[in-house]
Amino acid sequence: MAGRVVLHGMWASLYSKRVELALKVKGIEYEYVEEDLTNKTEELLRYNPVHNKVPVLVHDGKPIAESLVIIEYIDETWKEGPRLLPQDPYERAKVRFWAGFLQQQLFEAMFAVIKTEGEAQERAGKEVHEKLKVLEEGIKGSYSGGSPFINGNSMGLLDTVVCSILGAHKIQEEVLGVKFLDPEKYPTVTSWVTALAELPLAKETMPPPEKVAGLLQFLRSKALESAAA
Numbered sequence: 100m101a102g103r104v105v106l107h108g109m110w111a112s113l114y115s116k117r118v119e120l121a122l123k124v125k126g127i128e129y130e131y132v133e134e135d136l137t138n139k140t141e142e143l144l145r146y147n148p149v150h151n152k153v154p155v156l157v158h159d160g161k162p163i164a165e166s167l168v169i170i171e172y173i174d175e176t177w178k179e180g181p182r183l184l185p186q187d188p189y190e191r192a193k194v195r196f197w198a199g200f201l202q203q204q205l206f207e208a209m210f211a212v213i214k215t216e217g218e219a220q221e222r223a224g225k226e227v228h229e230k231l232k233v234l235e236e237g238i239k240g241s242y243s244g245g246s247p248f249i250n251g252n253s254m255g256l257l258d259t260v261v262c263s264i265l266g267a268h269k270i271q272e273e274v275l276g277v278k279f280l281d282p283e284k285y286p287t288v289t290s291w292v293t294a295l296a297e298l299p300l301a302k303e304t305m306p307p308p309e310k311v312a313g314l315l316q317f318l319r320s321k322a323l324e325s326a327a328a
């Protein structure tokens with residue numbers, strides 16, 4: 100499938116990053132437009148009038164928004180190259196289920212750790228560990244082959260989601276002073292995340308640790324400032 104492909108993204112957006120990973124897994128050539136989220140392009144606002152957010156993929160002039168919707172579109176449109184979702188409907192359902200859990204439950208819990216301090220941060224940290232426990236058991240139960248790759252031997256949709264959320268866990272832990280991934284408690288999830296982060300594709304796509312650290316510190320100080328106001 101040919102056609103012009105343009106991705107509107109932002110360097111630090113985990114949502115944009117998972118779409119970039121998916122495009123690269125498929126070997127799709129694309130143009131990239133870096134958005135300044137404080138001064139969005141007129142195209143972004145036109146292409147995503149509902150949410151005004153990145154990422155937006157524009158394929159031959161047709162805009163698609165929402166990272167998980169975009170990745171499914173990519174998989175269905177470019178049939179060549181590795182599959183991002185399994186073919187079997189039940190396996191696809193499991194991928195969507197765990198992608199939803201990672202985004203809505205684990206990521207939200209991790210974000211609460213960024214925004215809090217003291218006892219509130221401790222409570223938020225416990226919540227992250229509850230979610231990680233569920234993920235560990237769920238992945239072990241749902242995938243007899245376990246990690247590292249849930250979808251075979253190349254990154255699939257679920258791998259891109261995990262990589263975008265947990266790929267920078269070491270730097271998150273350092274900045275926040277909270278341990279997330281413990282190989283003793285979560286061996287499956289830890290080996291999965293470690294294997295993904297080691298892939299050249301992940302290394303070339305995910306933002307450098309020092310930039311992630313700077314952004315986390317900025318987000319954290321903003322959130323704590325507004326909580327105190």
Ligand SMILES: N[C@@H](CCC(=O)N[C@@H](CS)C(=O)NCC(=O)O)C(=O)O
Binds near residue numbers: 136167
């Ligand atoms: N559910 C969306 C979330 C996208 C999202 O939150 N994007 C953020 C950047 S990480 C954004 O564009 N924020 C701009 C704004 O809120 O104005 C997805 O999966 O693509």
